[in-house]
Amino acid sequence: MSDPVTQDPVTQDPASRDLSIHDLVEDLARSLTPVRRLPGPGRRTLVWSGAVLTVGLLLVPMSDVSGLRARLGVPDLHWAALGAILTAIAAALAAFQSSVPGRSAAWSWLPLPPLVLWLGASGLGCLRGWLAPAANLAEPEEMRGCFVFLMGVSLPLSVLLVLMLRRACPLRPNLTAALGGLAAAAAAAALLVPFHPHDATATDLLVHLVAVLIVVGLNSLFGGRLLDRNAGPRGRPVTGSIRKAND
Amino acid sequence: MPVRSAALSGEAALSAAMQAAQVGDAAAYRALLRDCLPVISAMARAKGVQGAALDDVVQDTLLTLHRARATYDPARPFLPWLRAITQRRAIDALRRKGRRPQEVHEPLGYEARADDGPGPGDDLERRERAAILAAAVAHLPEGQREAIEHIALRELSLDETSTLTRRTKGALKVNFHRGLKALRVSLSSRKEDTDV
Numbered sequence: 001m002s003d004p005v006t007q008d009p010v011t012q013d014p015a016s017r018d019l020s021i022h023d024l025v026e027d028l029a030r031s032l033t034p035v036r037r038l039p040g041p042g043r044r045t046l047v048w049s050g051a052v053l054t055v056g057l058l059l060v061p062m063s064d065v066s067g068l069r070a071r072l073g074v075p076d077l078h079w080a081a082l083g084a085i086l087t088a089i090a091a092a093l094a095a096f097q098s099s100v101p102g103r104s105a106a107w108s109w110l111p112l113p114p115l116v117l118w119l120g121a122s123g124l125g126c127l128r129g130w131l132a133p134a135a136n137l138a139e140p141e142e143m144r145g146c147f148v149f150l151m152g153v154s155l156p157l158s159v160l161l162v163l164m165l166r167r168a169c170p171l172r173p174n175l176t177a178a179l180g181g182l183a184a185a186a187a188a189a190a191l192l193v194p195f196h197p198h199d200a201t202a203t204d205l206l207v208h209l210v211a212v213l214i215v216v217g218l219n220s221l222f223g224g225r226l227l228d229r230n231a232g233p234r235g236r237p238v239t240g241s242i243r244k245a246n247d
Numbered sequence: 248m249p250v251r252s253a254a255l256s257g258e259a260a261l262s263a264a265m266q267a268a269q270v271g272d273a274a275a276y277r278a279l280l281r282d283c284l285p286v287i288s289a290m291a292r293a294k295g296v297q298g299a300a301l302d303d304v305v306q307d308t309l310l311t312l313h314r315a316r317a318t319y320d321p322a323r324p325f326l327p328w329l330r331a332i333t334q335r336r337a338i339d340a341l342r343r344k345g346r347r348p349q350e351v352h353e354p355l356g357y358e359a360r361a362d363d364g365p366g367p368g369d370d371l372e373r374r375e376r377a378a379i380l381a382a383a384v385a386h387l388p389e390g391q392r393e394a395i396e397h398i399a400l401r402e403l404s405l406d407e408t409s410t411l412t413r414r415t416k417g418a419l420k421v422n423f424h425r426g427l428k429a430l431r432v433s434l435s436s437r438k439e440d441t442d443v
Binding site: 020021022024025026028029030032033034035036037038040099100101102103167168169171172 | 268269270271272273274276277280281284302305306309310311313314315316317318319320321323327328330331332335
C-alpha cells in the first residue's frame with residue numbers, strides 16, 4: 001500500500017483524501033511522545049548570552065585590559081561597544097521570538113535601534129582619522145587579524161544559536177537564521193573590543209561590516225536550511241515525515 | 248454573550264487538550280487534531296488556498312503542529328498559535344503553486360474546468376441590483392435623496408454639494424446620514440423578504 005502522506009491528492013477522490021488525512025491524524029496520535037515544554041524566548045536568550053559571556057571570560061587572560069580602559073574613555077568607542085552588546089542581545093531575543101509560532105513579527109525590528117547605535121558610533125570613530133591624525137590607526141595585518149577573530153568567534157556562537165533555535169519551530173527559517181547571524185556577529189564584535197589595539201577607522205568599520213554581512217549571509221543560507229526541517233525536497237511532506245517530525 | 252462564551256470555552260478546551268498532548272496523552276491529542284481539521288481548513292481557505300492544495304496545507308500544518316508542540320505555551324491562547332502555523336503553510340503552498348508551470352496536459356480536464364470569470368447571469372444581477380438601489384434612493388425624502396445622490400453616487404465634496412443645493416454643510420451631513428440609515432433599512436428588509 002502506498003504511503004497516504006506522499007500520495008498526490010489531485011488523483012484522489014474526496015473520500016480517500018479525507019481518509020488519508022484521518023490516517024495522518026491517527027499516525028501522529030500513535031507516535032505521540034511526551035515533550036518538555038520549551039522555556040520562553042527571554043530565558044533562552046539569557047542562556048545564550050551566558051555562553052557568550054563565558055567565551056568572553058575565557059578570552060580575558062589574552063586581552064589588553066589596560067589598553068581597553070583607555071579606549072573605553074573615548075565616548076564613541078564605548079557607545080559602539082554598548083551598541084554591539086545590545087544588538088547581540090536584541091537580535092538573539094528577536095531570533096528566539098521568531099522561532100515560536102504565534103509571536104508578533106514586530107520582534108524582528110527590535111535589533112534595529114541598537115544596530116543604528118553600534119554602526120553610528122563606529123562611523124563617528126571614522127572621523128578621528130581627520131580630527132586626530134596622530135591616533136593609533138590599524139595596519140592591514142591587524143585588519144586581517146580582526147576579520148579572522150570576528151569570523152572565528154561568530155562561527156561557534158552561530159552554531160550554538162542555530163542548535164538552540166532548532167529546538168523550537170521557526171516558521172520563517174531564513175529570517176530567524178539571519179537574526180541569529182546578526183546576534184552572533186554583534187557578540188563577536190563586542191568580544192573583539194578588548195583585543196582591538198587601535199581606534200576605529202573607515203577601513204576598520206568596513207572590515208566589521210563585511211564580517212557581519214558574511215556571517216548574516218552564511219547563516220541565512222545554511223542556517224535557514226538547517227532550521228527548515230519540516231519541508232521535503234520540494235517543500236512537500238516526504239515519506240517518514242512523522243518520524244522526522246518526532247526528532 | 249453565549250456565542251462568545253462558547254468560543255472561549257472552545258479555546259480553553261483546545262488549550263487543555265494541547266497541554267495533555269505535551270505530556271503524552273494520545274487520546275486527547277487525537278481529539279484535538281480532529282477538532283483542528285475544520286479550523287485549519289477554514290484558516291487556509293481564508294488565506295486563499297483552494298481545491299486539492301487545501302489538503303496539502305492541512306497535512307503540512309498537522310506535521311508542523313506535531314513538531315512544534317513543545318513550543319506551545321499554555322499561558323497563551325491556542326488558536327493564534329495554530330493560525331500562525333497554518334498561515335505560514337498556506338503561504339508556502341501558494342508560493343509552490345505560483346512556481347509550478349501552468350501548462351495543461353489534460354485536454355479533458357482543461358475543457359471541463361469551471362471558468363473563473365463572471366458567470367453568464369452576473370451582468371443581469373448587477374443591473375438588477377443597480378435598479379433596486381435606484382428605486383430605493385428615489386423613495387427617499389427630497390433632502391436625503393439629494394445628499395445621497397451628490398455625495399455618495401456622484402462623489403461630490405460637501406462644499407460642491409452645498410453650492411449646488413443651496414443647503415448648509417451641517418444640514419447636508421444630517422440628511423446624508425439619515426438617508427444612509429433609511430437605505431440600509433429599506434435594502435435589508437428587501438433582502439430579508441427575498442431570502443424568505
